[in-house]
Structures are given as C-alpha cells and as structure tokens.
Amino acid sequence: MQNAPLRRVQVMIVDDSAVVRQALTEVLNADPGIEVLCAVADPLLAMERMKTKWPQVIVLDVEMPRMDGLTFLRKIMAERPTPVVICSTLTEAGAATTLEALAAGAVSIVTKPKLGLRRFIEDASADLASAVKAASHANVNRLRVAHRTEPQQQPGVAPPKFTADAILAPSGPKAMQQTTERIIAIGTSTGGTQALEQVLTCLPRVSPGIAIVQHMPEKFTAAFASRLNNLCQIEVREAKHGERLLPGLALIAPGGKHMMLKRSGAYYYMEVIDGPLVNRHRPSVDVLFRSAAKCAGPNVLGVIMTGMGDDGARGLKEMRDAGASTIAQDEASCVVFGMPKEAIRMGGAQRVQSLGELPRSILDFGAGKRIEGK
Template sequence: MSPAPGGAGAAVRVFIVDDSAVVRQVLQAVLARDPGIQVVGVAPDPLFALQRMQREGWPDVLILDVEMPRMDGITFLRKIMQEHPLPVIICSTLTEKGAQLTLDALAAGAFSVLTKPRVGLKDFLVESTAEFGQTIRAAARANTSHLAHSARSARPAAPSAPAPSATAQAAPGASLLALHESTEKIIAMGMSTGGTTALERVLVELPATLPAIAVVQHMPEKFTAAFAERLDRLCALQVREARDGERLLPGTVLIAPGGRHLQVRRSGAQYHAEVRDGPPVNRHRPSVDVLFRSVAQCAGRNALGILMTGMGDDGARGLVQMREAGARTIAQDEASSVVFGMPREAIRMGGAERVLGLTEIPGAMVEYARR
C-alpha cells in the first residue's frame, strides 16, 4: 500500500500552471527546498497543463494562476473539479479585480489562495516557504469531495443592491421587544481553509431575524470586502465588512477586514465592533482567537461560538474561553470539514459543547436564536 499524499515518506506531487515564466521559475526554486514536495510539471496555460496531466498522470496538488491566455483559471478549475477533482491552490495578485476572480475560484472549489505581490515575488515566497509548504501538504490531505461539492453547488451572485447604512435601525414595524432581545445575544464564527464556501452554505440557509453575527475568515487584505459583497447578494442577512465603532445589529453579519483584528465590545445592551491593527495571533491577522476572547468577555452566556474548517489551531483556545464563560459552543465535524485542524483542536481542548456537520449548523443557530 503506497503512502497517502503528504504523509510520512511520500512527497506531495505538485503541478504549476502560470503564464509568467518568472513565477514558474521562482515557485519551482522555492518548492525544491522542501524535501516533502516534488514539482512534477509546469505549464504556461491550462490547455498545455491538461494535456500533460492526462498523459503523464495527475498531481496531488495543482497551483493555478487566475488570469491566463487561451483559457482562464476559473474555467479550467471548474473543468478539473468536474472531470478529475483535486486540490487546487490559486495563485493571485492583490488587486481588486483579482480579489473578485479569486473569490469566484474559491466558490468553484479551490482549496486555498496564495497571494503573490507584483514586485518582490522571490523574496516574498522565500520568506513564506514554511507556510506555503504547510498549505500544500494540507491540500494534499484535504477532503476533495467537499471541494468538488462546492464546484457543483456554487451559486451565482445576484446584482448588488445598495448597501444599508451601518447605523440603520430596525424597520418601523419591527418589534421593539424582539430588537431588545436580539441585542442581548451575539454569534461569533471563525474559519480558515475551506471556510469561504462553508460560510456561504451556512448563511444562505439563515433567516434575516438572527442576532448579530461577527465572523473571522482568514483572508488577505482586499479580499474580505469583495467576499462580504458576494455573501450579501446571496443571503437574507445583511453582510458587510466590519467598520470600527459600528453597532452590531440583529440581522447583520460583520466580517473582519483582511489584515486587521476584529473584536466586540459591549456598551449597555449594545455590541460594537472594534477593528484594530496589531501583531498576528496564531500567525493570523485577523485571528479567530482575538474575536472569540472578546466575545467571551463581553457577552459570556449570551453568546454562541462556532469554529469551522481550517488549518492550525486558531480559535480553539478562544472557543474554550467562550465555553468557560457560559457561551454555547459548536465545532464542525471532521466528515464535513475540508481541513479538520481548527475544530479538532477545539474538541481536543474541551471547547466544543456540540460537534455538528455543516448542514446541521444553520439549524443550531436558529434554535439558539429562538431560545
């Protein structure tokens, strides 16, 4: 029996598709330093890549650019996920257009995103070698069936509607009692790898009557605004990128901006967002632990914490703190996670009151709101 991809004694076989010869050369040179990774091929566009992979064998992980000649990366990704599902890491520059294209790729089943700068690529990749290698090995072990499911069930986003004011209040006919009760509760959610599609699958099932939801999804700067806009077009809830000082209102979802921490503070019966700079926590900014700890302190038993798919252990200790403060807590189960790292650590530490599959989480959130 041969070793599993990325397991002990097995080098992860990687194929690189990028129209830039410089990017291909730098990626090859950087990955060659990792004895656990083997670059088995490179190609300047998807059609060449497809021919080679069909002829020479499929890799364990595909590294794919988004904007390329002859066939764009997203079209190629959808084709791959339909014909031969495998983990795909998107290589994208940090531009507004690139952010939207990358979100489309994640919705189509991509495993993760590598953000490459327009200048200083070699230095950036050399500095990120360890993290990049960890991502590739995690991709090789990922639950590919969930990535393929994302590709099959990706929903087109409707045209954007004007965003409501951050200070908007409930409609005149709304129940003041319901508003008061809702502001006493808060839901905090955290996720990383595989989380963009997992969060979408949860939020689209929820009514607009839930308590305020604060979310940390590990994403680079410039990506979270486009991500929030996409979710807002798909959901009954109002979704937007969090702004410092704004109130968390029932029926709204605030997503931590990439590159900044999100915390929640309470003033009387109201919750407010604090968006802050600061050092990375658990190698991440925003960090799930930062959000969860703040919610444990300001909401205690009036909160629900949910930790979902992702690499590493960010959020595990914060979920423990939430549970110790009296909050209800949920961890996503292994069977429905793309990567089980973060929820597994929370379960191991005793932070998860319940362990639920992805399709069970929306119902649990509605149940919590109705109590």
C-alpha cells in the same frame, strides 16, 4: 529496520510567468514534504502533462492566455476533483476573480504582488508550503460545484506564533452577565468560504448578529462580504471599526486586521485594530473568541468551522469556560478538519455538528435556547 521514506506532496504549478514558475518551484522543492512534478505556462500544457501523471495539488494562476485558470479549475472539478491553491495578484480585480475560483472549488489563496515578486515568494515560502500541505489533506468531496498580509521575514522561516495574549488579556473569573441580545461568533479558514456561504444563505432576515473571522488576505474580505450579501437574506459586510453588531447583520473581519467584540451597555460593537499575527494569522479567530468570552459570556454562541491548524481552538475553550455555548463542525462535513479537531481535543466544543445542522442551531440560540452537549 529503516524508516519508511517521507511521502511528498506532488504538485503541479500552472502560471504564465516564467519568473513565478521558477520561484515557486524553488521554494516548494526546498520543503522536504513537497515535490514539484512540473511547472507549465498554461492549462492546455497542464492537461497534456496530466494525461501521464496527475498531481495531488495544483497551484494555479487565474489570469493566463489560451485558457484562463477559472475555466481550467471548473473543468478539473467536473472531471476529477483535485485540491487547487489559487495564486492570485493582490488587487481588487484579482479578488473578484479569485472569489469565483473559491466558489468553483479551489481550496485556498496565496497572493503575489506585481513588483518584487521573487523576494516576496521567498519571504512567504513557509506560507506557500503550508497552503500546499493543507490542500493535500482537503476533502475535495466537500467542495461544492470548497492569508493574510504578513510582515517581512527571513526566507523559509515561519513568523513567531503569538497567542491572543498579544492583543488582549484573558477573561477574569467571571464573564459579563447575560443580556437580552444574543450574538454569534464564527471562526473558519480553509474551505470556509463555501461553508459560510452554505450556512449564511440558510438564515432568514430575522437572525442574531454574527461576527466572523475567515482567514483571507486584505482586499479579498470586502469582495467576499459583497458576494455573500448578494446571496443572503441577512445583510453581510466587511466590518468597520466601531460598527454596532445588529440582528440580521453579519460582519466579516477585514483581511490584515484583528477584530474584537466589545460591549457598551446592552449593545455590542466591533473593534478593528492592527496588531501582531496571532497563531500566524491576522485576523485571528482566537482574538475574536477571547473578546467574545470577555464581553458576552453566556450571551454568545461560538462556532468553529473547517480550517487548517489550531487558530480558535483555545479561544473556543475560553468561551465555554465563560459560560458561552460552543459548537465545532464535524469531520465529515469539513474540507479540512484541523481547527475543529483541536477545539474538540481541548474540550472547547459542547457539541459537534454537521455543516447542515449549523443554521438551525444559530436560530435556536438566537431564540433563547441553550445548546446542550450531545
């Protein structure tokens, strides 16, 4: 009996650069799990092609003639929601537009430089393929109205998958004892921009301090924090090295840097450092969670949310073993149920909750209540 043929993810590329279209087509078609249906120069041509064959995933530029990518994205999400990966230039201006695209329903970001484009795309081929495959599994019904800088590597070869051991050693047998100040550590990836917006906008000014790792390239995290700050009652900003974590403040790890929680007396502060990719990410959720386990123990609530892969799953288990309270987002409310699923499988989650339940749990924990399993 022959094995069933591999079902390939069918992709449409929409980019006004012929060089980008050719390079993306080559690297994606080289993956046996992906098939590029077509590569077109603008959204109007894309809509003509989509009349006869609708793709499973669209790789979309945001700056194009005739119709911009953001307008096209909103049209797609209104008519027939489809997973979209934004292919954006790594600039501050591009970051602002890309964040609008994520808010409008795009699943994730891949970045492209202005120079050395073909070599960059070839070097990042494993990331491109992973982004497309993750998008193909996205629950687009969870997308409301819902990366990183890599070192050079051989084309098509994924970087080594380091654990959090590359940044800091595991906790000892006893975590630091509880103090009066309670804090929150959150880790998320694919679909996390919308999920974080939904959670953080529900929090009042009087809320526990929150440390966040959202997988996102550098230059994008500052714009993302600024966007959330304009929407939320709490203050939200990109973390700086040595910055104290205070009540009513959420600090987001800068793209391209690891972020760790540290303690000085009764106070917590953030350490922002360079270092190798951990679980192929920088920032890594595992690094934040391990640091929280070591310095906060029962005084921290760990929350792992929507995302592809397993970054944060081991760290959440370490937090639970150190006496922390831990929650995983449930499958029904996730865009991609990868990271929470692995955390649950490893026994790291005391409780599994929907996205809508998380703000109340954060406030309850900050008020001194324990998060019991259910």
